[in-house]
C-alpha cells in the first residue's frame with residue numbers, strides 16, 4: 408500500500424484528461440497536497456477549484472509608479488472572469504513594474520530583472536499558463552522574455568493606449584509633442600502658463616503613450632507575432648472593448664493549456680519575420696530591435712540584426728501616426744487597426760503563422776477593412792516608401808548601428824560633416840546650449856558612453872536636443888550618432904545602437920571633435936574619416952571609464968549585459984529552461 412505522504416502526482420477523479428503542472432502541487436494526496444491546498448483556501452477558494460483544472464497565472468505590472476499601467480488591476484478582473492468562464496482557476500500575481508517617466512537611470516536597465524522575476528515566479532509556482540498584462544514600454548518585452556524562458560502557454564494582453572491628448576483645439580501626442588512644446592518654450596514662442604496647461608492635457612487617461620512610441624509598437628508587434636489577440640494593439644485603454652479582449656484572453660488561455668500550445672509554438676521564426684515587416688509598416692519604434700532580438704534569443708529562434716534590414720527593406724510605412732505622421736492611436740483603432748495594415752502587406756507576410764486565438768494570421772486578417780485611408784494609407788500611397796529600419800556598418804560601427812528612415816530628413820541621409828563630440832550625456836547637457844559651441848547645421852553631433860554598459864542601461868538620449876543657437880536659426884534636424892537608444896516618440900536623422908559601444912572601447916570612443924563623419928544610408932555605412940593607423944594610435948591610448956557600480960544589481964548588469972546587436976539581454980539568460988518537475992521542499 409502506498410504511503411499517503413509519498414509525493415506522487417495524481418489527478419482527482421474529476422480532473423483534466425492530462426495531468427497538468429499544477430497537479431504537482433494541488434493533486435497530491437497526504438500532506439504534500441494538504442499544505443498548498445489548505446493555505447490557498449485561506450483566500451476563500453472552494454475545493455472545486457483544486458480539481459485539476461488549468462491554473463492560470465495573471466502576471467500583472469500594475470503600479471502607481473507606472474501610470475501607464477495603472478488600470479491593469481481592473482483588467483486582471485476581466486481576465487479572471489474569462490478564465491472562470493472557461494473552467495480555469497485564475498491567480499493574479501505582481502511582478503516588478505517599469506515606468507518610463509520615473510525610473511532612473513533608465514527602465515532598460517531593469518528589463519532583464521523583470522524578465523527574471525517573471526520567469527522564476529512562473530517556474531516556482533503551480534502555474535499552467537499565463538496571461539501577461541503589460542503596457543508601458545519595457546513591460547511588454549520583459550514579460551514575454553520571462554514567459555518564453557519557461558515555455559508555458561501564454562497570451563499577452565496590453566493595457567491599450569491613452570485617449571488622445573488635446574489642448575487649445577489641437578491634439579497632443581505623448582512624447583512627440585513634448586519635444587515641440589519644449590522647443591517652443593525654450594525659444595520664447597510659448598508662455599510658461601500655456602506650457603503648464605499643455606502638461607496636464609497631454610496625459611489624461613489610463614493607458615500607454617498614444618503615439619507610435621515603444622509601448623504602442625510592442626503592443627502592436629505582440630499582435631503581429633500572434634501572441635496577442637486581434638486588436639490588442641489599438642483598443643484604447645478606457646474603451647470597454649479592451650475589457651472584452653481581456654475576458655477573451657482569459658477564456659482562450661484555458662484552451663491553450665488544455666491543448667498544450669506553448670509560447671514557442673506561436674513565436675516561431677515566421678512570427679518574427681512578420682513582426683519585422685509590421686514594424687516597418689507601422690513606423691515602429693527603434694526599441695523593438697533590441698526587444699525582439701532578446702526575445703528570439705530566449706526561444707532559440709535564429710534571428711539577427713541583419714534580419715531587420717533585409718526583411719524590412721521594401722516595406723512601406725502605411726500608418727500615418729506621430730512621431731513620423733499626423734494621427735494618434737485612437738484614429739488608428741477607428742480606422743480598423745493592425746489587421747488592416749497586415750492585410751495591405753499580406754503578400755510579404757507568412758500567412759500560415761499561428762495566432763493565439765487559434766487558426767492562422769492569414770485567417771485573422773482575411774476580412775480586415777479600412778475605414779480611413781488617411782490614417783492607414785494604401786500601399787500605393789504610403790507615408791514613406793521605406794518604412795523598415797536601416798542597419799548601418801562601417802569603421803564607426805563594426806557590429807552595427809541603426810537608423811529609422813521614416814523619422815529622418817531625406818536630405819541628411821547622405822551626409823558628410825564635422826563631428827562635435829560629447830563624452831557623455833552630462834557633457835551634452837552642459838554644453839549643448841553654449842552660444843560658443845563650434846557647430847553649424849552640417850555638424851554631426853556625437854555622443855559617447857551612453858550604451859548598455861556605459862550609462863549604464865542604454866538610455867533614450869540618442870535624440871540629443873539640438874543646440875539652441877541652431878534652433879534659433881531655424882535648423883530642425885542634424886545628423887546625430889551614439890550608442891544610446893531613442894524614444895519611440897522621437898524623430899530626427901539619428902544613428903543609434905552603435906556597437907561595440909564606446910565604454911568598451913568601440914570606435915565611437917575614439918572619435919574626436921573635428922573628425923569628418925560620413926553617413927551613407929544608401930550604402931548602409933557609417934564611417935569616420937580617420938585612417939587605420941590613427942585609429943590604432945587612439946585605440947592604444949583609450950582608457951575605459953570607471954564602472955558605475957561595484958555591487959548589487961547594477962554590477963550584475965554591467966558584468967553580464969550583451970551589446971545592442973545581441974538585444975541587450977544578459978549572457979546567462981539567453982535560452983530557456985522550461986518548467987521541469989520541481990522538488991518538494993517541506
Ligand code: FES
Pocket residue numbers: 475506507508542543544581614615616620622
Ligand atoms: Fe509609459 Fe510611454 S511612458 S507608455
Ligand code: MG
Pocket residue numbers: 507544620621622894895896
Ligand atoms: Mg518611450
